[in-house]
Amino acid sequence: MRVLELLEEIEEIVDTAAGFPLTGKIMVDSQELLEIVREIRAELPDEIQQAQWIKNERERIIAEARTQYEAVIEDAQKQADALVENNDITVKAKLRADELMRVTENTAKQLKIGTYDYLDSILYSFQGKMEHLSSIYFGEMFTSIEKAFDDINSALAANRDELKDMAYRTQMDADDIPAPSAESEEEDQ
Template sequence: MKVLELLEEIEEIVDTSSGFPLTGKILVDAEEILEIVKEIRIELPDEIQQAQWIKDERQRILDEAKGEAETILKDAKMQAESLIENDDITSKAKVRADEIMSVASANAINLKMSTFDYIDSILYNFQDKMEQMNAIYFTDMFNNLQNTFDQINGTISSNRNEIKDMIYRTQMESEES
C-alpha cells in the first residue's frame, strides 16, 4: 500500500536526520516532508474507492436477494393458482400457498439478514483497518510533532530566561561601577 510506504519514508527521514546536541531535537527538510504528505493525500482516494466498491457490492447483493425473493413469491403464486382448479383442493391449496409464502418470506428475511451481516463484517474490518492506520501512523506522527514543538518552545523559553538573567546582571554590574 503506497500510503504505508510514504509513512515509512517519513519515519526514515526522522530517523536519519541530524540532531541538535543535548536537545533530542532534529533538523528536517520541511519541503521534503510536505511533498510526502501531498503524496499521501493523493493516495487516500484509493482507500475511499475501496469503501465505495463495498457499498456498491452491498447494493448488488441486496438487489439480488430482492430478485430471489420475488421469484420465490412468483413461484408460490403460480403453484397456488394451479391448485385452485378443483374445489376439493382449493382449501388445501390455500393452506399450502400460505405455507410457501411464509417460507418464502422467512427465506427472504434470512437472506437479507445474512447479506446485512456480511456487509457489516466487511465494513467493520475496513473500519478497524482505518482505525489501526490512524492509531499507528497519524496519531504517533502528530504526537511526535507536538512533542518536538513543545521541546523547542521550552528550549527557547529557557534561553530567553538566561539572556534576561544576563541582562539583569550586566545592569547590576554597570550600576555598581
C-alpha cells in the same frame, strides 16, 4: 500500500535528521515532511474507495435478495392460480401457497440477515484495520510532527531571548561610556 511507504519515509527522515547537541532535538526540512503528508492525503481516497465498494456490494446483494424473493412470490402465485380450477385442489393449493409464502418469507429474512451479518463482518474488519493503521501510523506521525514543531518553537524562543539579552547588554555598555565633555568637543574643532 503507498501510505505505509510514505509513513516509513517520515520515520527515516526523523531517524536520520541532524540533532542539536545535549537537547535531544532534531532539525528536519518542513517542506519535505509537508510534501509527504500531501502524498498521504492523496493516497487515502483508495481506502475510501474500498469502503464505497463494500457499500455498493451490500446494496447489490440486497437487490439480488429482493429479486429472488419477488420471483419466488410470483412463482407461488402462479401455482396457486393454476390450482383454483378444482375446489378440493383449491383448498390444498391455498394451504400450500400459504406454506410457500411462509417458507419464502423465512428464506428472504434469513438471506437478508445473512447479508447483513456478512456486510457487518466486512465493515467490522475494515474498521479494525483503519483503527489499527490510525493508531500506529497517524498517531506516531502527528506526535513526531508536533514534537518537531514544539522543538523548533522552543529553539526560536531561546534564540530570541538570547538576542534580547545581547541587545540589553549592548545598551548597558553604551550607557556606561561617559558623554564627551565640552573641552574634548572644542579640541575636536
